[in-house]
Amino acid sequence: MKADAAPRLGRWQQTWRLAAAAAVGVPAWLSVGVLLRWQEAEPGSWFRVGDPLVALGCLTALLWRRRYPLAVALTVAIASPASALATGAALLALASLSARRRPVEIAVVSSAFVTASQFAVGLYPVARPPGSLWFQLAFPALTAGIAVATGLAVGARRVEVRSLRERAESAEREQAARADRARALERNRIAREMHDVLAHRISLVAMQAGVLDHRSDLSAEENRVLVRGIADGSHQALEELRGVLGVLRADPGRPEPPQPSLDRVPDLVADARASGLDVTLTTTVSGTPSDVAGRTCYRIVQEGLTNAAKHAPGTRVHVRVEGCAGGGLGVSVRNSPATARNPRPPASGFGLLGLTERVGLAGGELDHRPTPDNGYVLTARLPWPNPTPERNT
Incomplete structure (x- = not known):
């Protein structure tokens, strides 16, 4: 209009x-x-x-x-x-x-x-009295002026009302767009949290179940260990799922529980090793990085172990974490070629994509590629600046 x-x-x-x-x-x-x-x-x-x-x-x-x-x-x-x-x-x-x-x-x-x-x-x-010519001109001009002034006021009012209406419609569209973005971000957050928490556990359970299905030469004790590992992994997956849902349903003003950080990486490797994955860990970290860097490092190792268990059964995995203040924090998860064949697991599509976004938000860089020996390597570099000395006042 x-x-x-x-x-x-x-x-x-x-x-x-x-x-x-x-x-x-x-x-x-x-x-x-x-x-x-x-x-x-x-x-x-x-x-x-x-x-x-x-x-x-x-x-x-x-x-x-x-x-x-x-x-x-x-x-x-x-x-x-x-x-x-x-x-x-x-x-x-x-x-x-x-x-x-x-x-x-x-x-x-x-x-x-x-x-x-x-x-x-x-x-x-x-x-008409003599000299009334001025009245013959002034009266129509005054009448026309009043009509014109009234019309201009009405037109100005219409423009103002139209502007306010368009502004209100624009605000409604922006509010709807913000709501759509918020819903999309919340869906992505839920998907990322579910993937981070459950994919690792379920992958280890699937790997143990695959061993039971393809190995007929296992002893009764080895079978019991694998079955116990499957039960424990399933129980832990349910507990972690319950924890994630509790966080997502919690009051927005309620603080979230602490997230796993760099100090939990050895536990993560130990769980993967107990589930049958051949994992070694090398850590040469001097000092304590920021919470963001530590939490991101944990998720990188978790994603690397999850992908190795899902896509390369029977592989050997080497995890390396190194860094110091001022030099950055480096993470590497390298696995050898797969030695067993399992049915191809379903891919969620959120793993490396969400991890790339997480590393980018932390200010780092992520790289993942096949190795010349048909293995795979996942590397990341995260910033770890020198602590700023406090000035004396």
Whole structure:
């Protein structure tokens, strides 16, 4: 919609505007009749017939003022001075055109109205005092000015209301977009947390179940160990799932439980080793990195072990963590080629993708690629700046 376009009117709005225009013209028409009687002049047939017919024509033309605003306003402005009863129609036409806020159109129609008023004064036999020419010019000009000012005010109000409406609609769209983004982020958060917590446990359980399915030479004690590992892993997976759901359902103002960090990496490796994965760990870390770096390092090792258990059964995995303040924190999870064949596990699609996002948010870099010996390596470098010394005050 254009800025100067008038809103569409309903039938009731159109009716009461035309009725108001007709009602405004009635006092002007009666005033002319009273003035003629007071001056003992004969009103004549124009006052009784011509004046009302011109007013009716002007009011009828106003029905099309929204579709043809300039043509209707110019026609009414030229014809209305010949009819006292059409005064309201002239005011409505000028105000309606002025609401469009186009100076050239307003000037043309106002000039036509004032000029036509000078030629219409002879239609009524009213005696005029000498020197009344200024009044013949000033009164139509004042009438046109009032109508134009009213129309400009209405137009300004329409623009303001339209601007407020568009601003409110824009705010609603932005609010809806923010809500959609929040829902998407929450879904991604839930998926990432579920993947981080459950994928590792379920992968180890699947690996142990695969060993039971493909190894027929195991002793009874080895079978019991694997079955016990499957039961324990399933129980831990359920417990961790319950913990994740508790965090997601918790009150937003309630603090979340502490997340695993760098000091939990040995426990993570021990769990994987107990589940049958051949894992070695080398740690050469001097100092304690930030919580973000430590937590990200833990998730990197967890994802590497999970992928090794899922996609390379029977492999040997070497985990290396090294770093110091000022030199960064390096993480590497390297596995040899798979030595067993298991059915291809389903891929969630959130593992390395979510890990890349997590490392990027921590300010680090992540890389993963196959090795020349058909193995796989996952490496990351995380920032670990020197601690800022406190200044003495």
